[in-house]
Structure formats: structure tokens, C-alpha cells
Amino acid sequence: MHWLYLHLPHLFAEHSLPEFRSEQPVIVVTQDGRQVIDINAAAQQAGLETAMTSETACCLCPAVRVVKYSAATAFQALRHVAIAALAESAWVSPDAPDGLYMEVGSMRRLKGDYAAQIAFLHEFYAELGYTVHIAQHSRARAARILARQTGAAAASEPDALIELRHLPVTVLSLSAAMIKRLHKLGLKTLGDLNALDTGELNYRLGASLDEVDFIFGRRQWLPEPFYAPESFDWSQSFEHDIEQQQALFFPISQGIRTFCQFLRLRCLSAQRLILVLRFRERERYPARTLQINLAEAENSTESWLYMLKMTLERCELPAPVVAASLHAGGKHEAELIPVEQKAAVLWEAPTDQIRARQTRLLNRLAARLGEHHLLFPRCVHDPRPERQSIYASSIVQSTETAAITQLSGRTRPLWLTPVTPLVFSSRAMLSEFRIVHGPVQIHTGWWDDEGCYRNYYISRLPGGSLCWIFFDKNQQCFSQGLFA
Structure with missing residues (x-):
């Protein structure tokens, strides 16, 4: 090498x-x-x-x-x-x-x-x-x-070796204190370090000088290879100007089929594809960028063609189109997602068929209603139980994940109910709520206008079921969940 x-x-x-x-x-x-x-x-x-x-x-x-x-x-x-x-x-x-x-x-x-x-x-x-x-x-x-x-290549290996031996130890990735210790020991150049046993120096100085062995070849070191990210780029110039959206579907559909074949050959899927339309008068009408979005990532030609058709129907053309291009992956804001590998089977499992039909339905709904009108339940990280789930578009990927919160070995209730105040008319009614676990204190929400201070308890009702209650800072009691 x-x-x-x-x-x-x-x-x-x-x-x-x-x-x-x-x-x-x-x-x-x-x-x-x-x-x-x-x-x-x-x-x-x-x-x-x-x-x-x-x-x-x-x-x-x-x-x-x-x-x-x-x-x-x-x-x-x-x-x-x-x-x-x-x-x-x-x-x-x-x-x-x-x-x-x-x-x-x-x-x-x-x-x-x-x-x-x-x-x-x-x-x-x-x-x-x-x-x-x-x-x-x-x-x-x-x-x-x-x-x-030195900023230049030596003429030969022997000349390079001479240059390396005369370089100061400051070229190594060492702290200033370690450089000072080496100078006190009279080790000022790489040649001085190369003349000694590196393992012994590591032991005596408490620092790693393995880089010296890598430089002079006493130990082999290879850099980690870099692989270019997968990307898809397709472009087509039209022989005749296209003035209607419906007429654009056929030439661009060829690019969609090429894109889906590209994904399947690499076991990839995608949720977004960038479509760029270029018009006849470029100075007056700049290129328009459209996003073709699916509700869920896949590599099915049928789904992508359907979404292309719906995207073109909603697009108004200010001038005749002379060229179009498709882009995904690489530097574009359209990530290519690896497909989960499955064991080869003779027949597709019924669950896979149901999943495929569900994905097809979601993509059609997203095409008709718009991807931002198709909402999915998502978990977010918020200590307040009533704020730990939201409805969001599938295109907006949340960077936060919410794990199941543990309460001293017990999980939160499966059935979360609306916060309901509990009113006790007598001490007898209060005694019926027997505390079996708690308190667990939550003091949060200081970053918005809905902060809370709560002490949560698991209480057993007279019928034997468990409920989740809490007391606020005013010592008022509320119920918020039931355990199965």
C-alpha cells in the first residue's frame, strides 16, 4: 500500500x-x-x-x-x-x-x-x-x-525518514504537560522517541505514544474507509414543451420506475422524492421544486406512481415545462431507508399482506388529503402524563422518544383517564382509598405556563381495583388512571 x-x-x-x-x-x-x-x-x-x-x-x-x-x-x-x-x-x-x-x-x-x-x-x-x-x-x-x-512530499522514502526523525515531538497529539515532561527527559524529536521502546515509555509516562510506532512502521495502522452515501438522480429533457400536468405524468413515470428499481436492488425504501421542473423562460420562471411524499416509506412502483399523479394534479404550471429531474438520498433532503430484512418464505405471511394493504391505503389518503392532514399517534418526552402522546404528521419525524416511566418498580397505569377531582364528604370515604404505593413526586412544566407540582399514589378502591391518584400543591386530590 x-x-x-x-x-x-x-x-x-x-x-x-x-x-x-x-x-x-x-x-x-x-x-x-x-x-x-x-x-x-x-x-x-x-x-x-x-x-x-x-x-x-x-x-x-x-x-x-x-x-x-x-x-x-x-x-x-x-x-x-x-x-x-x-x-x-x-x-x-x-x-x-x-x-x-x-x-x-x-x-x-x-x-x-x-x-x-x-x-x-x-x-x-x-x-x-x-x-x-x-x-x-x-x-x-x-x-x-x-x-x-512540511507541506510537501519528500523525494524518496529515505529522505522522508530523515525528515520524520528531525521533526519535534510537538507534532504528536499530546498535551502540553506531556510535551514538557518529554523535553525534561531530553526527548525533543521523533527520532529520539523512535530510538526507545514505546511500551516502556507508555508505562513510565502514563501516556500513549503508539502514534510513534504507527509513523515509523513498527506497528500497522490503517484508516477507516469512507463510503459515499447512496443517492438517486434522474433527469429528462423533453423534445416538445409540455403545457399540461397530465402530459407530464408519462415521461416522469419512467423516472419513477427507475427509482423504484434502484431501491429494490439495494434493499432500500424512501418516504420522500424531490421533483424539479424547469420551464421554457428560465430567467422569468425559475425552476420549481416539488416534494412527493408517502405516508410510510416503501419501494412499491404502484404507490409512487399514484403519489406522482396526485402531486402533478395539485401543481399549477406557470409556463411550458422543458425538463424534469428526480432526486433522493445523498445531499438531498430525501433519505433512503434500509428495508428490514426478512427470511425467505414460499408464501407471504398474512400479516405482511395486511401491512401492504394498510400502507397502500395510508399513501392514498395522504395523496388525497395532503400528508400534513394524516396524523399518527406519537410519543414525546414530557414528565406530565397527559402530555406524553400527541398526533403528528408522519413526515415530521420526532427526535424525542418516550420510554415507559417506572415508578419504583411499578409502571404507570395502562388506562390513563382525564384528570378528575375527587371530593370526599367524610373521613370514612377518604379511608376507603387505601394507599398501596407512593408518593412519587413530579415537579415539572417550569418551561411553559402549565407547570405542576404533584404527589402520585397508587390506591386500592373498595372493590379491589387499583387507581392512580395525586395531590397537588393545594392538597386537592385528583384521579388520573386505572390499572388493569
Whole structure:
């Protein structure tokens, strides 16, 4: 194996800030806004440097533009770079926040020698607008250190080994205190560490120096491969302009059939598909994006064709359509969902047939009524029992899940009744409610206008059944549930 490491020092800024290459001074600061972590050429000419405080930078250059670093944006940028690199190497591995491993030994016969590959990658990423430093080595970690510290590839393996031995120990991922301890022991370069037994150093210093073994090849380390997400893209330009919705159904239905075949071959399903319509006068009528939504995810051609028909019937065309495209997965807001694998059987189980008919019915209802008018019961996380279930659209996926709340080994009642005040006219009536468990205190709802303070009890009624009661802060008694 032979590895290239690509270091993109300005990845976040060059991906999200078009003015980073302009003559305006631009600095990128940490998320708390205190320290400068990246600058452009104009800011460097103005005397600004990385690692200085943002206040100092603004004082030195009042015209500087300050941008806060976003980890999410940087992740998307690195993902974009990794997907582009898959065209040049079968083994690509992102190294957050701004690096990338590429295995190129297996591609040498197709791509030429390593120098030609490096020159091509420099040109390729320059066209994408990225500054890149590339180093090569037979060991992935060694290539990483060379690219990040020297910014260039050594001419040969022996030259690279000499460079590695002379690099300071500060290039390792160690704390400042550990670096100081190594300096006190006279260990100032990677060559000093490589001359000693790493296991003994780990034992004496209480820190892991395995990275030294990975760099010099005493132990093997391979980066985790990156796989591009599944995505579907289909487009069709029409020979004749289409002015009516019904006429759009036939050409787009070919894309729907291709999409469903794509899903079935990969054991995937989808709940949403993006349809883009492009019109004759592009400047006057921009492209329109439509969402084809199912009530439940599936890969049935019949369901998707029916939803396409209903979506087109509700769409008004401002101008003749000249092209259409379908998109799902990848960077689009239409997730592809793996289908649950089932054991192969000769006949489909009756429950599967019922489930298929139910899904077909729900999809037809969603098409007729609209997906936001078809509501399903969902659980939400709220300590108040009466607020733990809601009705919501299937398209809006809740990120919260509500587990069964345990009350000291007992679950809450299966039958939750409306909150009903209990009025006791005498002590005899009160004594009939015998407490068998409690209290369990709930003091919640402070974030809205319906806060509550309750002490819950499980009480046995005269007939022997169990009910769920609580007392509020005014010591008034209420019932809220019955146990089966």
C-alpha cells in the first residue's frame, strides 16, 4: 500500500466564504469568538496572525471581517472533498477537521507514478477552490505528519525518514504537560522517541505514544474507509414543451420506475422524492421544486406512481415545462431507508399482506388529503402524563422518544383517564382509598405556563381495583388512571 495525505488548511473558509480569496481581510475565529484560527492573504498582509485574540485582530485591522467557525459546515466540506476524491482512489478516509487519506498504490497502473498523481490532485482541487498540501509515504500516519508539518512530499522514502526523525515531538497529539515532561527527559524529536521502546515509555509516562510506532512502521495502522452515501438522480429533457400536468405524468413515470428499481436492488425504501421542473423562460420562471411524499416509506412502483399523479394534479404550471429531474438520498433532503430484512418464505405471511394493504391505503389518503392532514399517534418526552402522546404528521419525524416511566418498580397505569377531582364528604370515604404505593413526586412544566407540582399514589378502591391518584400543591386530590 502507498498513501497520500491531503491537508486542506483553509477548508472551512474556502468552502463557505467566497470572499476569502478577495482583497478584503477575513479571519475565522473559534466558536466562542475569542481566538483567530485562520486568516486569508489580505489579513496576513495587514499584520494579522493565527492564535491571536479576535480583539487584537480587530484593533490592528478595523476593516477585517470576522466569521465564526462552524463544525457542521466544516464536516460537510470535508465530506464534499472525500466524495470528490473517490473518483481517484478506491480507499479514501476523511481525517477531521481538514485532512484526507488516499490509498494510491493500487491505482498506480491506471493513474501513473505518484508524482503525476500529486500534480493532478493539486490541479483538481485548485479548480474546486481549495488550497491543498500533499505528502506521500508507504505508511498513512507518516504521510499525515509530513503533509501537515512540511507541506510537501519528500523525494524518496529515505529522505522522508530523515525528515520524520528531525521533526519535534510537538507534532504528536499530546498535551502540553506531556510535551514538557518529554523535553525534561531530553526527548525533543521523533527520532529520539523512535530510538526507545514505546511500551516502556507508555508505562513510565502514563501516556500513549503508539502514534510513534504507527509513523515509523513498527506497528500497522490503517484508516477507516469512507463510503459515499447512496443517492438517486434522474433527469429528462423533453423534445416538445409540455403545457399540461397530465402530459407530464408519462415521461416522469419512467423516472419513477427507475427509482423504484434502484431501491429494490439495494434493499432500500424512501418516504420522500424531490421533483424539479424547469420551464421554457428560465430567467422569468425559475425552476420549481416539488416534494412527493408517502405516508410510510416503501419501494412499491404502484404507490409512487399514484403519489406522482396526485402531486402533478395539485401543481399549477406557470409556463411550458422543458425538463424534469428526480432526486433522493445523498445531499438531498430525501433519505433512503434500509428495508428490514426478512427470511425467505414460499408464501407471504398474512400479516405482511395486511401491512401492504394498510400502507397502500395510508399513501392514498395522504395523496388525497395532503400528508400534513394524516396524523399518527406519537410519543414525546414530557414528565406530565397527559402530555406524553400527541398526533403528528408522519413526515415530521420526532427526535424525542418516550420510554415507559417506572415508578419504583411499578409502571404507570395502562388506562390513563382525564384528570378528575375527587371530593370526599367524610373521613370514612377518604379511608376507603387505601394507599398501596407512593408518593412519587413530579415537579415539572417550569418551561411553559402549565407547570405542576404533584404527589402520585397508587390506591386500592373498595372493590379491589387499583387507581392512580395525586395531590397537588393545594392538597386537592385528583384521579388520573386505572390499572388493569
